[in-house]
Amino acid sequence: MKINKNIWIIMIGEGIAGLGMWVGIIGNLEFLQIHVPSDFMKSLILFSGLFVGVLLGPIAGKVIDQYSKKSIMLYAGIIRIFSVLFMFLAIYQESVIWMIIYMMGIGISAAFYFPALQAAIPLIVSDEKLLTINGIHMNVGTMARIIGTALGGFMLVYVSLFSLYLYTFFSYIMIFLFTFALDMKEETESTSFIAGNKEGFKEIWPIIKTTPAILTGLVLMLVPISFIGSFNLMVLKISEMQGDSAIKGVLYTTEGIAIMVGAYLIKKISTGKNIIPILLGSSFLIAVAHLSLFFSDTKMMSIITFSLFGLSAGAFFPLTATLFQKKVPKKIHGRFFSFRNMMDRILFQVVLLSTGLFLDTVGFKKMVLGFGTCSLLIVTIIFIRQVRSPVAFTDESIKLGK
Numbered sequence: 001m002k003i004n005k006n007i008w009i010i011m012i013g014e015g016i017a018g019l020g021m022w023v024g025i026i027g028n029l030e031f032l033q034i035h036v037p038s039d040f041m042k043s044l045i046l047f048s049g050l051f052v053g054v055l056l057g058p059i060a061g062k063v064i065d066q067y068s069k070k071s072i073m074l075y076a077g078i079i080r081i082f083s084v085l086f087m088f089l090a091i092y093q094e095s096v097i098w099m100i101i102y103m104m105g106i107g108i109s110a111a112f113y114f115p116a117l118q119a120a121i122p123l124i125v126s127d128e129k130l131l132t133i134n135g136i137h138m139n140v141g142t143m144a145r146i147i148g149t150a151l152g153g154f155m156l157v158y159v160s161l162f163s164l165y166l167y168t169f170f171s172y173i174m175i176f177l178f179t180f181a182l183d184m185k186e187e188t189e190s191t192s193f194i195a196g197n198k199e200g201f202k203e204i205w206p207i208i209k210t211t212p213a214i215l216t217g218l219v220l221m222l223v224p225i226s227f228i229g230s231f232n233l234m235v236l237k238i239s240e241m242q243g244d245s246a247i248k249g250v251l252y253t254t255e256g257i258a259i260m261v262g263a264y265l266i267k268k269i270s271t272g273k274n275i276i277p278i279l280l281g282s283s284f285l286i287a288v289a290h291l292s293l294f295f296s297d298t299k300m301m302s303i304i305t306f307s308l309f310g311l312s313a314g315a316f317f318p319l320t321a322t323l324f325q326k327k328v329p330k331k332i333h334g335r336f337f338s339f340r341n342m343m344d345r346i347l348f349q350v351v352l353l354s355t356g357l358f359l360d361t362v363g364f365k366k367m368v369l370g371f372g373t374c375s376l377l378i379v380t381i382i383f384i385r386q387v388r389s390p391v392a393f394t395d396e397s398i399k400l401g402k
Contacts, residue, residue, distance in 0.1 A: 006124040013178030018144025020171025026152025043356025049107030057342025064334025076113035077176035115337035134318040146256035229351025255310040262314020285312040291372030
């Protein structure tokens, strides 16, 4: 791995882009706080980009399987770069409409870029290194988030919103250049495969139904997404409840550090073991973290809660990424990861809109109790199913072709 040029290109590029993305997200929240008073309206605006990504999911999956993943990542990068120009217009004219167009452009880019990236990783590393690379990739993104949110908060004090998005703009140009330098050996599919590739997601269903490990991983994804989907709005609300704007940066940093620790520990813990019980345990802790947000009007409890979530998510996501990359045939990686990306975005929309609505109606504490209870119910159902019909997934089982 130390001499794999493609890994270094992806990791450095993702680090730079991640910094820009999170600086931009801090800018998004600041812009919304200034121009949009309602939490529900904030969620609707954030929803716009996710909605476009869902609509394009089936198309993105087929395109990724049929064409060069590097080319798709490059075109997605171009869209991402030009989308920032609309945010400049939004700031100049103080117009939420231009921000919505910006969010839609970012959503279109993400619909193609992230599934293509997930499908590209197995092409540049061997199967036995996937868990390590997925963990490193997650840590790079987490470091970018920690530094990016801190940098964004710092820049808001000393520079204008325009300057903040200018940094984001140049970071997206940098990742485009890094992606251009990738040198992947991609297998070109036959014309008959491409011609018969019109069914989109239909080819995925038989694999999901006949592979319990994949189905289990997809269902358990509901638990962390219910937390992440409301993450930004919850951080804003906690900041208001505590009367401390600085707590936002503390919570982002705490959760980010905990994610890195979790990703490091899980590589040591999961080697040679059935990871399904580990995924269940991680999901249970995420549900507990969601419930414990009930006490987040105190600084220490909110920090403990986000630390617990970070540790659990740091273990959960590298394991599920490795499971999907190994269990799903490579010839349909594009469609599968587009399907998963689309599923994530639909759930994000539901959680995001629900969060905005609940914050304006029932309040923060009742909302987190409701979300946490639903997550706990999902974990309980999967646990009972696991006891009755055990599902296994280990690196050894893959090597044996089970």
